Amino acid sequence: MRTRTTVAAATLAALLLTGCSDSNTHDKPKTEPKPTHTVSKQDRFLSAVHDADFASWADKGPTDDELLDYPAQWCEALHSGHSVDYIFSGGGAGLYPIGMEWGTKREDANEVLLLAVTAYCPKYRSQVAQDLRASGAY
Template sequence: MRSRLIPAAFTAALVAFALTACGSSDEGDSKSAAVASSTSSAPEADPTEEWLTAARTTAAADWPEDAAPADHEIALYPDLWCAELSKGHSVGYLLDTKQGEFYPIGETWGTQIDTARKLVVAAVGVACPELKDQVTADLREAGVY
């Protein structure tokens, strides 16, 4: 009887030790995970979604729901505008309806000039913030900012 008691006691001690070791390991892992999650940065916002939200908010009065542009119609404006501004063109050039390539207008929707200027500022803030000073200076010089 004594020979059966020792292996049973040994097995119980071994199981208890294993459970204790597992518990401390889990606790350590959860602490490590908590530290990792608190030090990791939040995911960056999607620039396209950020632009679409800003554009719709800025142009809400100009773009009623029944005559609003589709996302694909306005999604490319920030990249187009930033490329032209990087070449040294002005906001006035972008929004000159005579050249007509960069003014935010479609077949079934339009934008007032004041709103279009605000859209350029919003687009620059999202897509090429390094050009914001150039844009605001240009608009100030034109007396519209």
């Protein structure tokens, strides 16, 4: 009886050490899928604007909320076939980035528009760049 117990214990120990799979299957450790970190278009835009550090906003600039009012409207105007001049003109869309207590130089406004289009509606970026080049502003 002792021999059977010893053999059974040795067999059990061997199975525990080598695993219970046959030699044809190789259990690979399962890796957890890595979470993908997606950055929102709002965060991409605001980050780019903050990095740009516009001179015309040195004393007083827009809040993030004020800035976030523009990109969707700019993209909609571009989608409707309008030019940069139309978008910024008071007689056109009237979407020049300006507030009650802050203003934006035109070259900075052009850059803000490019940053917004890059984040929100990148399919119009080349059109905006072309408009700005044609006007000598890019």
